[in-house]
Amino acid sequence: MEQRGAHIEFxxxxxxxxxxxxxxxxxxxxxxxxxxxxxxxxxxxxxxGKSTTLRLAAGMLAPTEGDVLVNGSPVxxxxxxxxxxxxxxxxxxxxxxxxxAALGLIxxxxxxxxxxxxxxxxxxxxxxxxxxxxxxxxLSGGMRQRLALARALAMDxxxxxxxxxxxxxxxxxxxxxQDLLLDLWRERGHTQMLxxxxxxxxxxxxxxxxxxxxRPATLVADIANLRxxxxxxxxxxxxxxxxNEVRAALALSHLPGNDEKAS
Ligand SMILES: Nc1ncnc2c1ncn2[C@@H]1O[C@H](COP(=O)(O)OP(=O)(O)OP(=O)(O)O)[C@@H](O)[C@H]1O
Ligand SMILES: [Mg+2]
Numbered sequence: 001m002e003q004r005g006a007h008i009e010f011x012x013x014x015x016x017x018x019x020x021x022x023x024x025x026x027x028x029x030x031x032x033x034x035x036x037x038x039x040x041x042x043x044x045x046x047x048x049g050k051s052t053t054l055r056l057a058a059g060m061l062a063p064t065e066g067d068v069l070v071n072g073s074p075v076x077x078x079x080x081x082x083x084x085x086x087x088x089x090x091x092x093x094x095x096x097x098x099x100x101a102a103l104g105l106i107x108x109x110x111x112x113x114x115x116x117x118x119x120x121x122x123x124x125x126x127x128x129x130x131x132x133x134x135x136x137x138x139l140s141g142g143m144r145q146r147l148a149l150a151r152a153l154a155m156d157x158x159x160x161x162x163x164x165x166x167x168x169x170x171x172x173x174x175x176x177x178q179d180l181l182l183d184l185w186r187e188r189g190h191t192q193m194l195x196x197x198x199x200x201x202x203x204x205x206x207x208x209x210x211x212x213x214x215r216p217a218t219l220v221a222d223i224a225n226l227r228x229x230x231x232x233x234x235x236x237x238x239x240x241x242x243x244n245e246v247r248a249a250l251a252l253s254h255l256p257g258n259d260e261k262a263s
Pocket of ligand 2: 050051052163
């Protein structure tokens with residue numbers, strides 16, 4: 001397999017949101033290095049700073065302290081090789097499913113017919129063949145999530161950032177889409193960061209599981225998952241044991257003094 005994933009580093013990264021009136025610290029002293037081609041899962045309490053972390057990796061936000069580097073350079077603006085599935089999905093209501101799935105490619109100046117061809121193939125991969133001409137409002141919540149996933153997959157990125165991409169799909173479909181994400185990651189060799197509230201999903205898709213504290217987020221555990229992706233992993237006793245380990249780390253993630261308004 002060609003190794004073509006991006007290398008991401010957070011070096012003592014911090015972020016304070018400030019609008020002149022309010023000041024809110026979302027991240028504190030976050031140091032993480034994600035190797036090229038690695039798949040990491042991020043889990044932590046609601047509101048702790050996970051989406052903010054992904055937006056920093058995507059270059060949509062800049063740290064107010066420390067550095068966020070992709071392939072050794074600060075990510076000053078969104079890169080064309082990065083695909084982000086935002087928590088709100090970012091679908092455009094006035095575009096069809098096919099046009100939405102092709103959007104990332106169109107923005108990256110891929111010709112319309114090639115973009116639509118790649119988008120249609122990605123829609124088929126996530127089980128949305130036949131819905132190309134539907135409007136987002138005509139799709140269920142889970143279908144919209146699959147559409148956002150198709151948009152990211154069509155881009156063939158070297159860095160795939162996913163913010164709770166499967167939270168609205170039913171349990172069995174969720175497992176089959178997790179299998180799809182695992183297969184695509186293996187085939188393509190991209191780096192991926194997945195935010196999830198599901199411990200099982202983190203243990204299924206993360207070679208490392210990063211557990212964040214309550215806000216301001218910092219790393220409280222970095223759990224290695226050497227069996228990730230091996231045959232029978234989801235049904236093994238070790239899988240359940242690792243889920244328990246992550247659950248225990250999460251229980252400790254509410255740090256005293258965190259979750260206060262200011263820094
Ligand atoms: N643009 C912004 N301006 C001001 N504050 C913000 C902004 N974006 C996020 N925040 C704040 O930063 C904190 C972290 O938000 P973030 O969305 O990263 O949390 P999260 O871990 O993704 O939560 P959830 O699990 O609920 O999605 C929250 O207190 C939120 O209110
Ligand atoms: Mg979030």
